[in-house]
Amino acid sequence: MGGTGPVQEARLSEARRLNDDVIDRELIRRWLAWGFFWLLFFPTVGVILSTKFTYPEFLGNHPWLTFGRIRPIHVNGVIWGAFSTLFIGLCHYIVPRLCGVRLWNAHWSHGLLWVWNATLALAVILLIAGWNRGWEAGEFPLVNVIVIFLAILVLTMQFLITIKNRRETPLYVSLWYLIAAFIWTDVNLVLLMLGPYHIPGINNAAWHGLFIHYVVGLWITPAGYVLIYFFLPASVRNPIYSHKLSLIGFWSLAFFYPFVGIHHYLYSPIADWAETIAIVSSMMLIIPVWTVLQNFFGTMIGRWQEFGRNLPAKFLIVGSIMYLVGCLQGSLEALRALQQPTHFTDFVISHSHLTVFGTFVVWAIAGAIYVWPRITGSELWSFKLANWGFWLVTLGISAMGLVLSAQGLQQGYMLMAQSEFLETVTAIRPYWWVRTFTGISMDIGMSLVVYTLLKGSLASRSA
Numbered sequence: 370m371g372g373t374g375p376v377q378e379a380r381l382s383e384a385r386r387l388n389d390d391v392i393d394r395e396l397i398r399r400w401l402a403w404g405f406f407w408l409l410f411f412p413t414v415g416v417i418l419s420t421k422f423t424y425p426e427f428l429g430n431h432p433w434l435t436f437g438r439i440r441p442i443h444v445n446g447v448i449w450g451a452f453s454t455l456f457i458g459l460c461h462y463i464v465p466r467l468c469g470v471r472l473w474n475a476h477w478s479h480g481l482l483w484v485w486n487a488t489l490a491l492a493v494i495l496l497i498a499g500w501n502r503g504w505e506a507g508e509f510p511l512v513n514v515i516v517i518f519l520a521i522l523v524l525t526m527q528f529l530i531t532i533k534n535r536r537e538t539p540l541y542v543s544l545w546y547l548i549a550a551f552i553w554t555d556v557n558l559v560l561l562m563l564g565p566y567h568i569p570g571i572n573n574a575a576w577h578g579l580f581i582h583y584v585v586g587l588w589i590t591p592a593g594y595v596l597i598y599f600f601l602p603a604s605v606r607n608p609i610y611s612h613k614l615s616l617i618g619f620w621s622l623a624f625f626y627p628f629v630g631i632h633h634y635l636y637s638p639i640a641d642w643a644e645t646i647a648i649v650s651s652m653m654l655i656i657p658v659w660t661v662l663q664n665f666f667g668t669m670i671g672r673w674q675e676f677g678r679n680l681p682a683k684f685l686i687v688g689s690i691m692y693l694v695g696c697l698q699g700s701l702e703a704l705r706a707l708q709q710p711t712h713f714t715d716f717v718i719s720h721s722h723l724t725v726f727g728t729f730v731v732w733a734i735a736g737a738i739y740v741w742p743r744i745t746g747s748e749l750w751s752f753k754l755a756n757w758g759f760w761l762v763t764l765g766i767s768a769m770g771l772v773l774s775a776q777g778l779q780q781g782y783m784l785m786a787q788s789e790f791l792e793t794v795t796a797i798r799p800y801w802w803v804r805t806f807t808g809i810s811m812d813i814g815m816s817l818v819v820y821t822l823l824k825g826s827l828a829s830r831s832a
Contacts, residue, residue: 391465393475394744400458400478401737401744403486405819407454408730411446412815416808418443422801433497441496441508447725448506448584449517450489455733456592457485457524460547462740463599464528467544469536473527481520488516502565506581511562518558525551542615543598546591549623553587571638575631578647582630585725590622593729594661596736597685601668604681604739610667618660625653632703635712651703658696665689680755684735687763691727694770695720710785715797715804716777719770726811727766734762734818741822750825754817761814769807776800 420427421436428434465472472478492513500510509517528551532544560580568576602609609615628650635644669676669686676682698720702711711717742749749755776797783793 388466388469391469391471392462392744393465393472393478396475396478396482397458397461397740397744399482400461401455401741403482404451404455404458404733404737405823407446407450407489408734408815409812409819411443411451412726412808412812414439414443414446416805416812419801419805419808423798423805432499437501438497438499441501442493444506445492445496445509446489447730448589449492449509452589452592452725452730452733454485454489455730455737456596459596459733459736459740460524460528462744463543463595464531464547467541467599468531468534470531470534473530473534475527477523477527481523484516485520488513488520504561504565504577504580506584507561507565507577514558514561518555518562521551521558522555525555541598542609542612542619543595545616545619546594546598549619550588550591550595553583553591557583557587574634574637575639575643578630578633579627580630581633582626586622586626586629589725589729590626593688593732594618596732597661597665597689600681600732600736600739601665601685604679604685604735605669605672605675607668607670607672610664610670614660614664614667618657618664621653621656621660625650625656629654629703632708635703635705635708648703648705651700654696654700658693662689662693678752680749680752680759681735681739683759684731684738684762687759688728688731688735691723691731691766691770695723695728698723698774710781711777712781714777714781715773715800716781719773719777722766722773723770727770731762731766734815738818738822742825745826745829747825747829750821750828755821758814758817758821761810761817763814765807765810765814769804769811772800772803772807 417428418436418440421429425436429436432438461472461475461478492509495510495513496508501508502510502514507514528547532540532548557580560576560583564573564576564580598609598615628646631639631643631647632651635648637644665686666689669682672682676686698716701707702716702720738749738755741747780793780797783796784790
């Protein structure tokens with residue numbers, strides 16, 4: 370027994386060396402660096418938007434800085450800029466390591482990075498200029514949608530061929546979700562290219578409900594699962610709690626999520642049977658939510674004592690808690706009785722922030738914290754500063770979720786009591802003040818984390 374320790378260590382060391390040899394550090398570094406830029410830029414646009422709720426005239430003297438122009442920049446930018454850029458960069462780390470081979474035609478990704486960022490920058494300019502295709506979360510001009518579609522298609526091909534060439538036959542669950550996320554999104558982007566101007570009448574609204582939830586549920590959600598299923602076991606050095614649970618979560622997500630989108634259009638002319646299917650499917654999403662959360666917290670068994678100093682794990686677990694709360698909100702507001710007071714209020718905005726930012730962007734930040742020092746050969750410059758960033762992000766998104774939920778319910782019940790709309794706006798105005806400061810807290814927290822990572826890599830280069 371005494372000799373097995375050194376032998377196992379030698380095997381682990383050799384496995385790490387082989388895994389490190391298959392990744393392109395410079396490629397990953399560039400994707401993540403641009404991801405950091407968009408991570409700071411697009412949420413900052415959100416703070417400007419939030420300020421306009423309290424001061425509508427703020428930066429409102431020019432048409433290109435009005436609310437209707439810059440809100441799509443924030444929404445689409447967080448999805449495709451802040452989250453997706455970081456996610457794609459992290460995929461360039463995850464896929465080769467899980468497959469044991471280098472990414473197929475990795476040199477394509479260097480060019481794709483510039484194409485990706487150029488189309489995001491162009492989209493910002495065009496949205497400011499007033500180009501807008503009308504679907505919420507799908508406002509990008511057609512030229513940008515086509516470029517994003519082609520980029521995702523090329524990445525899909527690169528990742529699928531790399532997975533086909535893998536050294537080990539079994540597929541780890543992160544690869545299951547990655548394959549699904551990219552294939553589903555290729556199809557969903559075709560819907561976005563055709564939907565706004567080619568589907569008539571009430572069917573246009575129904576298809577928009579499906580599209581917006583496919584973005585969240587069939588791109589952002591499985592992409593987030595890719596990250597936490599890889600980085601949580603890696604960061605706490607503990608095997609995933611249950612592979613069977615992960616498969617239950619995968620197939621239940623695939624089966625139930627495609628039908629939930631129409632729950633945005635209850636009490637509409639859309640057929641009642643379609644609305645009811647959406648409601649039932651929303652309730653059934655408790656299956657993937659609870660299975661993945663059981664897996665994540667089960668993976669932490671025996672590792673909680675190291676939690677305080679493990680920054681990636683802290684972000685991942687906080688994101689999991691936000692996921693629980695946000696998904697509970699989403700399922701409850703899909704019920705007809707609860708949608709009546711919550712629809713068209715900030716309760717819905719609370720749900721979207723807790724899930725998209727509080728869960729998936731936070732998981733992407735965790736992955737970046739884990740990967741960045743390993744690809745740059747640096748140490749975290751200041752754990753204390755990054756930990757402050759963690760707490761500012763955590764407290765900011767928690768307070769934002771609470772405030773938006775409270776003001777949404779207050780406004781909803783006031784409207785049901787036949788209050789005038791302007792009376793409800795006056796009543797909830799103080800909440801908007803708090804909302805702005807929670808956004809500032811989150812932006813400062815992310816800035817501290819990014820600063821710490823970049824400062825550490827710059828210090829290692831100059832050493």
